[in-house]
Amino acid sequence: MKLHSQNKYPLRTIFYSILIISLVVSGIYSLTEDPFKDKRERMVKFQIESRGVFHKPTLNAMRTIPRHLFVPKNRIDEAYDDGPVPIGYGQTISQPFIVAYMTEVIHPQKEQKVLEIGTGSGYQAAVLAEIVDSVFTIEIITELYKSSSEVLKKLGYKNVLVRNADGYYGWEQHAPFDGIVVTAAAEYIPPPLIKQLKDGGRMVIPIGSPFFVQSLMLVEKNGEKITTENLMPVRFVPFRRGN
Amino acid sequence: MKISLSYDLRVNISLFLVSISIISLQIVLIQILSIVHWYHFAYMVISVALLGFGASGTFISLFRKRLIEHFELFLPISIILFGLSTASLHFLSNSVVGHFDSFLLFRDKSQIILLVLNYIIFFLPFFFGATSVGLIFIFYVKEIERLYFINLVGSGLGGIFGLYLIWILFPVKILSIISFIPVIGGFLLLPKSKKVLISVLVFISILVCLASLFFTSKLNLSEYKSISKSLNLPNSRIVFEESSPYGFLQVVSSPHFRYAPGISLTYDKNFSVQKVFFNNGDWIGPLLNWTQKDKHHILDYTTNALPYKIRDHKSILILNSATGVNLSHALSHHPKKVVVVEPNSKLTSLLKNEYARETDSIYSISNVEIHNLESRTFILTNREKFDLIIFPTIETFGGSSGLYAIRENYLMTIESFKEVFNSLSEDGFITITSWIDHPPRASVRILSTILSTLHETKIENPIKHIAAIKSWGTITFVVKKNQLTSSDLQKIRLFCNQMLFDPVILLDMTQAERSRFNSMQSNLFFELIDEVLSGSGKIPTSVGEDYAFRINSTTDDKPYFSQFLKLTQIKYLQNFYDSGTIPYLELGYLIVVLTFFQICILSIVLILLPLLKFNIQGNGKIRTLLYFGGIGIGYMFIEIIFIQRFLLYFGNQIYSTAFVISVLLISSGIGSYFASRIKLVKQSLLKIFGMICVLILIMIFVLNHLIYNTIGLNDWIKVILSLLIVSPLGFFMGIPFPTAIRKLSIENENLIPWAWGVNGCTSVISTVAATIIAIESGYNVVLFSAFLAYLIGGTVILTSK
Structure with a gap:
């Protein structure tokens, strides 16, 4: 047997072996590596932290959740941009900063129960679900309800319950809530939501057009006393020349 | 051939x-x-x-x-x-x-x-x-x-x-x-x-x-128009639609509609409405489920109820009543008489007839009087006194993002407020509600207008005549003809306490009272309000120049209430927000400016440059440009001025526009027909330009006075007067174009298409330029610019061989 004679070109064999191995390894690596991870990091650092949101659980949640899965396929490139993205039906997935700010402002904690009105893409519900015990979210537009339920299910959020209904009435069955996040601007604050807010609970509601949320309203319930605070403007300090 | x-x-x-x-x-x-x-x-x-x-x-x-x-x-x-x-x-x-x-x-x-x-x-x-x-x-x-x-x-x-x-x-x-x-x-x-x-x-x-x-x-x-969003709601459908020059009117029915603008947080009942009206896809108002038997009205739980909480009112005037929400609210307080003014006759006819059952026939009640007129025209022609005059709610929820910036609003000018103030009975009130916008613009401008009015009406201590309260979303101003009494102030405070509202302007009020129930993280809103109060309506220089938006009161000469953008501040706003969001803050005027640049560039690139490049034979291109450009600009400026002024005169946008366009164009046509008899000599042509310039100068000094002093006359007399105003100028303005074309046909026929192109371009550019000039400097400057434009045309004739 001429064992050696079977391999006339050992260097070539080694070269190809290394090439194949490295291709396989890089292929596996690229499959496991999230290509949007850097984008998320930059989003949190430059769009959120730099504007004064430092709530760690919120920042961690937004570093983890694949926001690009919550936008239409043709808009994936815009998913981590510093602005809202249209998701159809006249709705948008809010600007990352707004999501972070609205989450932080209700002071979410691990053992809490939060209600969201206006599931939309489902992204805000996912962020909340990373922080609190249970999230109840209501969407009135059936198509959005279906698509958001699907994404949330796909991502394995078992602590999120989605319902296709009119958010005005809240979700009495699971009330009271520690926090309520209303993501669709309305020209009234629904009385049932105030009722379903726990004593000491906080509710946040945006005011403004879909592409430019100009201010957020914080509603606080302390016994019989209900107060509001206009957190305006959300994004910037009051502006005068020279400020 | x-x-x-x-x-x-x-x-x-x-x-x-x-x-x-x-x-x-x-x-x-x-x-x-x-x-x-x-x-x-x-x-x-x-x-x-x-x-x-x-x-x-x-x-x-x-x-x-x-x-x-x-x-x-x-x-x-x-x-x-x-x-x-x-x-x-x-x-x-x-x-x-x-x-x-x-x-x-x-x-x-x-x-x-x-x-x-x-x-x-x-x-x-x-x-x-x-x-x-x-x-x-x-x-x-x-x-x-x-x-x-x-x-x-x-x-x-x-x-x-x-x-x-x-x-x-x-x-x-x-x-x-x-x-x-x-x-x-x-x-x-x-x-x-x-x-x-x-x-x-x-x-x-x-x-x-x-x-x-x-x-x-x-x-x-x-999909971002109000009606599209409404139709996305389950079980919503269009139940009526009809076109008219007032717009495309649609009625949508949905079980998910609600109406409660800035409602008190104490209110715990349902506020659903079955139907909502839209015009050109924009929300105009709901059809309330209110009947004359109902004891309460939804607006009683909003800041809009303020004037009714101070006292009862026997006679009420409602301006721009839209779908009648303010009318039903007024009727719930049992006045002796309500006068409703709404320019859209199609809308009131619909509410009075087709939807009579759903409105509980409130438009047919004997003490309700309806006028289908522009509210400002009604005010100008009215001689009656009212206990309460209600302005329409200003701005939309969350701000209109400048959507109406280029729409003239003659109701919200100082002149209008003065006339409204003079239409009040001795103890009468004006009330006006606005959404609180951020950054503050409309609400501050309203206060500025109120104070300017009181100041110019020589009212001593204007602050004693004004009160304002706010909920979490709305602010309501009341202005009393006489000074507010201590009893009035007490009632206002009581109402605020009951509804969890806060006073914003109230005599002897403390700063802490302003934020008892509804606070704001920033003090900018209150700072602006206080600075306007201290300046008797005129925005103090410290605020007016420093603030990134225009918030000073508007006048009939510059009636753009919803235009807040300062062109000089665009760069600053871009740095402050970012360039992507500015268009959603103040869109309307930005679009006008954008349009102006687009058509100027397109005119140069697509029209003027090709003509110059292909080197059309013949001299006098610059003179042709100046002449035909001048008369193109002058003509359009005059047309726009007439449309604006006669809107006020006739109180109807549609008829006044149709009237002006038709009379002006037809009289110009007659002028053109007559032009064939004019000899192409310098003197004759100069006389025509002289006549046009003289008539424009007369317009500058006389037009406004004539309109304000004869507005109360019979419609037919007004039509005759309008004909006498528009047609002479139209007649003479119809002459310069055909005579110059005839002259060119003799001297340099090759330049005729160039002249036609220049005239077309400048006519379009001038339409947009007129809006920009009117917003920046006022209509009188537009009129004066028309004079200058014809003067340029005349100068070309004067310097010709």
Whole structure:
């Protein structure tokens, strides 16, 4: 047997072996590596932290959740941009900063129960679900309800319950809530939501057009006393020349 | 080439038909685009499309020889293509190009491509229409005066025809009807040679026109318009729709509609409404489920109820009542008389008749008096005194993002407030509610207007006449003719406590009271309010110059209440927000400025440069540019001024616009006809320019006084007076164009298309420029600019050989 004679070109064999191995390894690596991870990091650092949101659980949640899965396929490139993205039906997935700010402002904690009105893409519900015990979210537009339920299910959020209904009435069955996040601007604050807010609970509601949320309203319930605070403007300090 | 007389007659008829169609098309397209997008986008797209006039001049200039050689062939082709492009316009823009959504323009780059494609689609009919007119003018240049007369009279009647069609048909169908007219015009001019070719073209055009008439798709509205969002709600549907020149009125029914603007947090009942009215896709108001038997009204739980909590009112005037929410609220407080003013007669007729059962017939109650007029005109003509005058709610929820920035609002000017204040009884109140916008603009401007009014009416201690309260979302001002009493103040405080509202302006109020229930993280709102209060209405320089928005009160000369953007602050705002969000903050005026730059650049690149590059023979291009540019600008400025002023005079946007366009164009047509008798000598032409300049100067000094002092007269006398004001100027303004064309035909025929193109371009540019000048400097400056423009034209004559 001429064992050696079977391999006339050992260097070539080694070269190809290394090439194949490295291709396989890089292929596996690229499959496991999230290509949007850097984008998320930059989003949190430059769009959120730099504007004064430092709530760690919120920042961690937004570093983890694949926001690009919550936008239409043709808009994936815009998913981590510093602005809202249209998701159809006249709705948008809010600007990352707004999501972070609205989450932080209700002071979410691990053992809490939060209600969201206006599931939309489902992204805000996912962020909340990373922080609190249970999230109840209501969407009135059936198509959005279906698509958001699907994404949330796909991502394995078992602590999120989605319902296709009119958010005005809240979700009495699971009330009271520690926090309520209303993501669709309305020209009234629904009385049932105030009722379903726990004593000491906080509710946040945006005011403004879909592409430019100009201010957020914080509603606080302390016994019989209900107060509001206009957190305006959300994004910037009051502006005068020279400020 | 010998052309028979009958052919000439047919050309005249075709010219008339094309002229009618061009103006009708312009009016209808503005209506359609306002429904699908918003008015300012309609304004932008149509302005760019109208550059078709200028481009036609370039086209004729470049191919003049060949076009004249084959005039009999090219003219009907051009006219038919005008019809064809009109017929296919909706289909191309809606189905072929893809859905363009103006709201996404600043967010989504692909929308820019769609916008450009839409520009081209809308440009084509105007290009072919104007080419047809230009060809006729050039071919029959010896008869220019008569042809220009036909063109202007046709255009004048086209305005009325367009408005009439909007009354009777759905907007998209109107495009099909209009497209038939030029096709008939083209058919009339079938040449003997190439008859088969033209017949095939006519046949295809008729087929396309018929197809567009019977197979028109629905209007594809922006998904960000209020009505689109409402229709996304489950079980919502359109239950009524009708077109009128006031807009496309639609009623939507949904189990999920609610109405409670800035409602008190103490209110715990349901506030659903069954139906909501929309005009051009924008929300105008709900149909409340209120009957005369009901003890309470939803508005009693909002800041709007403030004047009723202070005292009872026997006579109430409601301005711009829309769907009657303020009317039912007023009736719930049992006044002796309510006068309702609403300009949209279609809307009130609907509420009074078709929806009588659902409105509990409140429009037919004996103590309710309805006036279908512009509110300002009503105020100017009214002699009655009222205990309470209610202004419409200002701004929309969350701010209008400048959507109405370029709409004149004569109700919210200082002059208007003074007249309203004088219409109050001794103990009467004015009330006005606004959404609190961020950054603060509208609410501060209201206060500025109120204080300026009181200051100019020589009221001592204006602060003693004003009170304001706020909920979490709205602010309501009340202004009392006499000073507010301590009892009034007590009642205001009580109401605030009951409803969890806070006083914003109240004598002896502490700063802490302002934020008891509804606080703001920033003090900017209160700072602005206090600084305006300290400045007797005039925004103190420290605020006015420093603040990034215009918040000073508006006047009749600059009646743009919803325009807050300072052009000088755009750069600053861009740095503060970012360039992507500014358009959503103050969109309207930004679009006007954008339009102005677009049409200026397009005019230079597409029209003027090609003409210069291809080096048209002959001297005097600059003089032609100045002359035809001057008269183009001057004419449009005068037309815009007349439309604005007569809107106030007649109190009806539709009729006043139709009246001005028709009278001005027809009288100019008569002037043009008369121009054939004018000798082409310097003195005669200078006299014409002299007359125009003198008449404009008279207008500058007399027009406003005449309008304000005769507004209360009988309508027929007003019509006669208006004819006497508009037609002399119109007559003389109709002369410079045809006489100069005739002169050019003798001196340098090659320059005629250039003149036609320049006139077309400057007419479009001046329409947009007039809006910018009016916003920045006022209508009197626009009028003076018209004077200067004609002066330039006269100077060209003066310095000619």
